[in-house]
Amino acid sequence: IAVLGKCPGLVNAAFRHCRKITGDIGVFANCPGLQSAGFAFCQKIAGDIAVLGNLTKATEINMPRTDVSGDIAVLGKCPGLVNADLSHCRKITGDISVLGSLTEATEINMKLTGVTGDIKVFEHTKGLKEVNMG
Numbered sequence: 001i002a003v004l005g006k007c008p009g010l011v012n013a014a015f016r017h018c019r020k021i022t023g024d025i026g027v028f029a030n031c032p033g034l035q036s037a038g039f040a041f042c043q044k045i046a047g048d049i050a051v052l053g054n055l056t057k058a059t060e061i062n063m064p065r066t067d068v069s070g071d072i073a074v075l076g077k078c079p080g081l082v083n084a085d086l087s088h089c090r091k092i093t094g095d096i097s098v099l100g101s102l103t104e105a106t107e108i109n110m111k112l113t114g115v116t117g118d119i120k121v122f123e124h125t126k127g128l129k130e131v132n133m134g
Helices: 002-006 025-030 049-054 072-077 096-101 119-124
Strands: 012-016 036-040 045-048 060-062 067-071 083-085 091-095 107-109 114-116 130-132
Touching (some): 002 025, 025 036, 025 045, 025 049, 045 049, 049 067, 049 072, 072 091, 072 096, 091 096, 096 119
Parallel strands (some): 036 060, 045 067, 060 083, 067 091, 083 107, 091 114, 107 130
16 A cells, blocks of 8 residues: 555545555555545554544544554544544554544444443544444
């Protein structure tokens, strides 16, 4: 996915079940306008989710079953996030308290990650329709 780092105007990157696509999500540091990053089931996509802190316009992070890692605290820098799916990413850690700042969120899936915390945090996400922390 290194080539995507050469597209500073990139708004949407959507790949699904792409077993041959490889790379580090760090390339998105060069894509500040990225609103949607989707690499669902692309198992060879890796990197630290800290780069998501640069994506302040992000509305969707959809990376289940990838090899990404890092602390979900960075999601607090994406206030417009509507959908966050990092399920089955066992290297994802952190306290879910940051998810309370995602007041626009409708779907949050952190199933089979290393996140911890009290689900009381969701009392401020009135539009939440689906949450999976199992």
